[in-house]
Amino acid sequence: MGRDIKIALVGNPNTGKSTLFNLLTGLNQKIGNFPGITVDKKVGYCKLNNGKQAEVVDLPGTYSLYPKSRDESIVFQVLANKDNSSYPDVVVLVVDATNLRRNLLLYSQVADLKLPVVLALNMTDMAKKEGIEIDVDKLSERLGIQVVSISARSNSGLAQLKEAIAHTTAIPTQVAGTDVHVLVPEAIDEAKSLLKTDNNYFALQVLHQYETLDILSADVKAGVGTIKKEHHFESSKLQAAETIARYRYLGTVLTGIVKDTGAAKKFVFSDKIDAVLTNKFWGFIIFIGILFFIFNSIFSWSSYPMELIEYAFVWLTEYGHQHLPEGLLTNLFLDGIVAGLGGVVIFIPQIAILFAFISILEDTGYMARVTFMMDKIMRKFGLSGKSVVPMIGSLACAVPSIMSARNIESWKDRIITIMVSPLVSCSARLPVYTLLIGLVVPEKMVWGFLNLQGLTLMGMYLISIVAAVLVAFVMNFLIKAKEKSYFIMELPVYRMPRWSNVAYTMYEKSKTFVVEAGKVIIAISIILWVMATYGPSDRFVEIDKKYEAIEAQKDSVQVSTLERDRAAEKLENSYAGILGHAIEPAIKPLGFDWKIGIALITSFAAREAFVGTMATIYSVDGGDEEVATIRNKMRNAKNADTGLPVFTFATAFSLMLFYAFAMQCMSTVAVVYRETKSWRWPVTQLVYMTALAYMASLIAYQLLK
Template identity: 90%
Template sequence: MGKDIKIALVGNPNTGKSTLFNLLTGLNQKIGNFPGITVDKKVGYCKLSNGKSAEVIDLPGTYSLYPKSKDESIVFQVLADKNNSSHPDVVVLVADATNLRRNLLLYSQVADLRLPVVLALNMTDMAKKEGIEVDVNKLSERLGIQVVAISARSNSGLPELKEAIGNTTSIATQVEGTDVHVLAPEAINQAKNLLKTDNDYFALQVLHQYETLDLFSAEEKQALGNIKKEHAFESSKLQAAETIARYRYLSTVLTGIVKDTGAAKKFVFSDKIDRILTNRFWGFAIFLMILFFVFNSIFSWSSYPMELIENAFAWITEYGHAHLPEGILTNLLLDGVVAGLGGVVIFIPQIAILFAFISILEDTGYMARVTFMMDKIMRKFGLSGKSVVPMIGSLACAVPSIMSARNIESWKDRIITIMVAPLVSCSARLPVYTLLIGLVVPEKMIWGFINLQGLTLMGMYVISIFAAILVAFVMNFFIKAKEKSYFIMELPVYRMPRWSNVLYTMYEKSKTFVVEAGKVIIAISIILWVMATYGPSDRFAEIDKKYEAIEAQKDSVQISTLERDKSAEKLENSYAGILGHAIEPVIKPLGFDWKIGIALITSFAAREAFVGTMATIYSVDGGDEDVVTIRDKMRAAKNPDTGLPVFSFATAFSLMLFYAFAMQCMSTVAVVYRETKSWRWPMIQLVYMTALAYVASLIAYQLLK
């Protein structure tokens, strides 16, 4: 096979395929896109037991090679096209030992493509607990391939799997399965001649899927279309016939191999829990309690590490100003780059805690129950049950959630889901919320265990979810479609979360947040520092002249006060100040001053930029000697006209509502364009969300001020 081999992990959803991928590759992995499309491509690297290195590709989960979504169509394209850059030398098919018959349907299809296959029988520990015994050696003998019993969760069987992969030949060894040739012999023979292949199943799959495949020229697609028409090739009927034939074949394969002594008890535990967790009343009550616990924990558990990070950056700034030579570069580094970076890094504990909980809820199988429960509500508002997955995913980030809406077959449901998903508060809004809540909501406990700040944070998330559902309800009347949508979902059995997987998710998401948001924020911080430090030369010369005359008449104590006044006046007359003052008349009714106005503009690159912008502006405003933390500076900021705090209760809530509803994310605009193939939808989204944000902020400020 050569020195390096390519391995493709293939399997049904919820079989532990991604957990196995993380086990095999560890931290040695990267995520990109498959060429020409926006489907995630997860690639990692590992060493096999024979010393060879392997590239591992984690293909999207699918129940069959007949795709129901764009993600699923990738599986056949990668496996069938030998010229595809991801085409594997070996397929590792991950199957759930607790539901082997259903999982082997996909195996039998992949095997018929005549690729070398290793069957990884996962969750064998779970199967034993449920009274299921699988004779691995006999199964291996009947299929003609290597079968390895593993448990990705308990990290067992991995050395044996690596050895099996290393021992796999480049020639497929599996025995013949279902005879698909009898399904459409004439059409298959003609397609084989056209495609120059001797593989019946490859020809059959191409006849089913050629219109969506990139493998063929327009002439070849036309010829395949003619073959279908000539032989009255009906895809849906033939797919059903093939599935029945495969299950008949698998029944003979599994006879005497699977002993299920606990068939009656198999799902009893899950069913008992589901009676409570999916109950019409208790299910929602428990979900709200879990939500509250998550947001309460985000505030309570993160306060100490955040304080350490905040103090560390204050110390770095203070130490830098004391020991580095005075000048433009020092100010740029400390008041621009370090201040902006501090505004990102401080929120790592909260981001890590949020994603830890999301990972635990997914691993245990509870997130699937939430999706099932919410389906009943979503339909009343014109959405499909499948819309719940992108909307829940938007709690983390709207970009992958919008991409996941491809799984929604109904065009109308998919468009409405895409249009409302960015309203659900994502992790990028979390730094804004926590900063503002920390300024105006006291850190105290209600009834001894409810954190008031955590309760407020949960309130912001609940508001965003209700807003998304109400907007969907309105859009349902304007966007028309004829087709009806259906929601079919398999509820996985409850399992303990794999803690190493949770820790890896925390690390990966925190790293992504710092790297992706950090790049944008540092760039914005540098530009902002320049804009806030420099201004029209005539204005700055006038300010210098004014303060020189005043300083000549003052003592040293008064001069230090004058330095702060001079810095503030220069900031107001800088390019950033001029920009802020230009938009101030528009945002003043919302309770925002010109400094907040600058932050609103920079936030359109990324919402997290608000914190970095505030850090940079108040660092420039404070002067070199003032190195108190960003929260202290914002708390101390006064309105020059009224003498009252800039960040009052009314202003802070007005600002949070603006960030809750406004479309301040260039990445989301780009991905909506990419998914809808039109600028119409992202532009409508940008306009309606900005208008909604403005009106909500205006009402909130005017009522609370």
């Protein structure tokens, strides 16, 4: 997509930068990686008021250009490197109007890189409620830039911001308030000469962080290292001196501009709520209650739309068989692809509800409180408080959560977090849990208000979290490292969720689930249908002869029953059946038959493939019209040896525990390798999680059968 101007969104965490990004770009955005770096890059597009097409890049949130993590280091590398594909024409620096002085520290650093800057003064509506008055015109005059009051959450000031961006000159106009050259003049001058730049602050930043900068060649890094050594360059002392100088300058800038008439009331409301929600006892009780409400809602609210989707796919399959010409292509399309996709699409309501709640918890500021509460507990088990963020994120998906572990400075804490995050039940496991729980757990209320199915689902999630913490405790003793970690976070004030953002999250996550899972499901469904439809020709010939002989006897056996039995026997002797029977001896102690064995194999591509596999296998298997839905087919499936149901209480819970612990996600394996740069960790993860899954399933089945 072409563009006339490139914009970089920069700001502290919790300033509403991502909300503004979504507001500017709407659905017109994509996710990628920064060139040569495994850090997420969010890019979107919008039209400005002058008709220009703008490309908007949402850079990682940071408090300073001095990075504490790999994600934060991206901000300087993008803003300082004109050859970077994300290098902006204009920087929109988003600041929190309720905490202007602290936010302007980052502004003063970005301004010294000599890029055109527009200041987006966000949360001005909240500032007014808290008694904070800001003279925007005077602030704009003192800084020498355009300052625009906005409220991203209430969608106000957006047109004025676009107008300001469209009319920002290519030449920086901001006032240089801090002279960093006086800190180490000789070292800065030599670095400027080496780097061929006239920017004092760029040279100073390179002196501070040259070792981790991808924008420098090996020769330049060596030269900068020599300059630092010759001039006894002490980074920590110079950073402190620079920060003091910048705050002194900002103090003069803000004099007479900010009037705080409600300082005493500012955070009273949040503090009162926090006294309860972060309480050592009541905080956890409330958190458990919220979790139960979420999982109860997933079952209760989704049942009707799930039934509509399920019967729509049954109708589509039946209609297709009635009106499409008979043949292999029709069977492949209806019994393979449609059946497989139907097994995934049916869970869209549950996925949407789950992500709606996650979005609400994040928007209101409650998720940050959960992270704060869990910090002390995590430390007792050898994890950093920062490990909470990836682990909570794993409730949605382990892949981005593992990538977010880059924010953990301690190598040991980061590795342990990466190793245990996939144990936390992700959204891909949700279809497996809800399908199996629906088969064996009755839909009834306990004590008048607890939904037994919702309670069981919450139990599966809690089991996974406890397992992750216990494995982390063991790994804390096995993995050795000297460095200590720390955990600093800012608790945002409570806010009402932005419902448009919640709706967008529901849509985006549901679409991603269907699209990403759909690609895998279609591929697996086609392969599986072929494997389940074909087998060694001699076996199929024998089966056909056997049933032709039975039909020739013209006994009382119904033709429909014969066709069902013939289909079942052919499935068992197909290539898929042969593969399933080959692994059956290993999984039989877990209560699994050969059909479940096939699903376990296909699930290593993606966990949600279990449902699609079951749908495809039971479609190929044939069956009566009255049990046409996948849930009914599985409920009525019988063990050939015992005549009892295949999916008993013991088998279902054994299977859920296997899916709770097994590493059945090739994407996760790939991202662990990419993040650790070694096959040692993903292979170790694959082995220990599979062994844990097998042992947990074995114990559960043997005790419950």
